[in-house]
Amino acid sequence: MAIDTQRRDVGAAIRAALKPRPQPKPAGTVSAVLTFGWRALLKIKHMPEQLFDVVVTPIMFTVLFTYLFGGALAGSTDAYLQYLLPGILVQSVVFTSVYSGLTLNTDISKGIYDRFRSMPVWSLSPVLGTMAGDVVRYTVSSLIVFAIGFLMGYEAATGILGIVAVILLLDLFAAGLSFIFTTLALLVRTPSTVMTLGWMVLMPLTFASNVFVDPATMPAWLQTVVAWNPVALLVTAARGLLDGTGSAALVAGSLVAPLVVTAVFGPVTMALYRRER
Amino acid sequence: MIAGASTPAVETVGLRKTFGAKHAVDGIDLSIRRGSIFGLLGPNGAGKTTTVRLLATLLKPTAGTARVLGHDVAREPEAVRRRVSLTGQFASVDEDLTGRENLVLIARLLGHGGRDARARADELLAAFDLDDAAAKQVRTYSGGMRRRLDIAASLVTTPDLLFLDEPTTGLDPRSRNQVWEIVRLLVDNGTTVLLTTQYLEEADQLAERIAVIDHGRVIAEGTSATLKASVGTGVLHVRLADPADREAARALLAAELGGPIHLDADPAALTATVPDPARAAAAIAATGAAGIRVTDFSLGQPSLDEVFFALTGHPAEPSPDDESAAATAAGRS
Structure with missing residues (x-):
């Protein structure tokens, strides 16, 4: 008897939940992108460890390079940390942008994307929303690197304004760069391939640069490479913003590469995402 | 209800989808009455999922036409998407989020404001008996809970139209019954349901009409009664105390039931197609009278295999590459 009554109640609750009611208009483009951005933030909230995976390497580099090579490279560990930290910031944020591609690759192979694609919202909003959420990831990884730097004795000459400006610059750069990795994510089968290919692109870019050492002692050909390396341009702009030697021209120069990447790989990402799966 | 409530919920003519050289859907004609439950029955790789994905506008037809609620899926996908929902074969919920966050996400995408979205999520969680797990990540849910959240x-x-792709595959009997109950309530409410299944029993329990598909084609279509009439009402499984009696039991059952008797891999077991349940009872009584001891017998519905065997003359062989795997490969390669 009791069970029977309960059964009927469940039926009634479902029936009540299904009652026709005025249905709102589906979310517009901006609101759909923001909603997917919120989803990305929830994922960071539920899996904060993902964020730490990405900053472990830069933190290790900061500690190792500062105390091992700092004295030899810059005369003192303190002086070297002042030089190194902006470079490490760039390195960690740039590697985090590979992670955007990686999460998209794992995410997209799941059934939930079928649901999104069968809903009456702009078909690209899941991808753009995820990328928007990733900006928070970039910001958090910058903050972690800054925190480690301050613990080790780093000082930003331009203070809080310089720090905020650098974080914004890095966010813009990484958001643009991430289109390369979202393209990769949509082309290859497994997340680990995205990671491997990402590292293959980024390792030479971060080492053949001014992240770790002043290029003045490098061979001439390598100095030319560094002069054109987008990562090096970003490091120069970031250093400038933090030590007060920056200029609008340096910042603008560092943003050319992400703009070009967005113009080329943005549409490619969109086209690949729209492809049938 | 625009576009006339009299047009079918789904109408396809010569619907085709090929992935490379593979004909996943090879000319399907369907007409599904509004407010009914329609079952697509077939083994893995038969083309069920591809058909659903075509109708839900996730894939574009290679040839043929499909109209869903009066709208052409290729020309008016937006109009279709506004009025259908898809519950895919693989959990179409986000495992990293909580149950509540999943529903709020969908509600916001469908245009509900923040407070309204949360209220709607809570209402559904309560109705589907998920309120206790609302704040837990979906990855911790049981199969049945996940399915209910998905629905x-x-x-x-x-x-107006809900696609359910293998809604009970992998569920325990209790969860399966819950899903069936929900589907029945939905249809009482006026929604049309297209479900795919590998189980004849499920199609029989729920569907007004059933299409049996194999290799991307409809090989039989009709009510469950007409389908079963072409297969036999049921199957009698008998297990003997002594395997040595099997030959005698076979002869006796063949005489009583008038049909072919299948000798199972189990040396003490036999299976017979039964035209009429009343005769099955008589046949069991006759074995007892003849001194053959039966330890076990059951009268069941024909399995998908038996339906397939009756309709096609060959057993239902799942193709080595599952259809969804083939679809993924085609999209990614």
Whole structure:
């Protein structure tokens, strides 16, 4: 008897939940992108460890390079940390942008994307929303690197304004760069391939640069490479913003590469995402 | 209800989808009455999922036409998407989020404001008996809970047509019954349901009409009664105390039931197609009278295999590459 009554109640609750009611208009483009951005933030909230995976390497580099090579490279560990930290910031944020591609690759192979694609919202909003959420990831990884730097004795000459400006610059750069990795994510089968290919692109870019050492002692050909390396341009702009030697021209120069990447790989990402799966 | 309530919920003519050289859907004609439950029955790789994905506008037909609620899926996908919901074969909910966050996400995408979206999520969680798990990540849910959440997510705004792709595959009997109950309530409410299944029993329990598909084609279509009439009402499984009696039992059952008797791999077991349940009872009584001891017998519905055997003359062989795997490969390569 009791069970029977309960059964009927469940039926009634479902029936009540299904009652026709005025249905709102589906979310517009901006609101759909923001909603997917919120989803990305929830994922960071539920899996904060993902964020730490990405900053472990830069933190290790900061500690190792500062105390091992700092004295030899810059005369003192303190002086070297002042030089190194902006470079490490760039390195960690740039590697985090590979992670955007990686999460998209794992995410997209799941059934939930079928649901999104069968809903009456702009078909690209899941991808753009995820990328928007990733900006928070970039910001958090910058903050972690800054925190480690301050613990080790780093000082930003331009203070809080310089720090905020650098974080914004890095966010813009990484958001643009991430289109390369979202393209990769949509082309290859497994997340680990995205990671491997990402590292293959980024390792030479971060080492053949001014992240770790002043290029003045490098061979001439390598100095030319560094002069054109987008990562090096970003490091120069970031250093400038933090030590007060920056200029609008340096910042603008560092943003050319992400703009070009967005113009080329943005549409490619969109086209690949729209492809049938 | 625009576009006339008299047009079928789904109408396809010569619907075809090829992935490379593979004909996943090879000319399917369907007509599904509004407010009914329609079952697509077939083994893995038969083309069920591809058909659903075509109708839900996730894939574009290679040839043929499909109209869903009066709208052409290729020309008016937006109009279709506004009025259908899809519960895919693989969990179409986000495992990293909580049950509540999943429903709020869908509600916001469908245009509910923040407070309204949360209220709707809570209402559905309570109705589907998920309120206790609302704040837990979906990855911790049991199969049955996940399915209920998946279906709830499809009902945030009540769809005119719901696609359920193998809704009970892998569920325990209790969860399966819950899903069936929900589907029945939905249809009482006026929603049309297209479900795919590998189980004849499921199609029989729920569907008004059933299409049996194999290799991307409809090989039989009709009510469950007409389908079963072409297969036999049921199957009698008998297990003997002594395997040595099997030959005698076979002869006796063949005489009583008048049909072919299948000798199972189990040396003490036999299976017979039964035209009429009343004769099965008589046949069991006759074995007892003849001194053959029966330890076990059951009268069941024909399995998908038996339906296939009766309709096609060959057993239902799942193709080595599962259809969804083939679809993924085609999209990614």
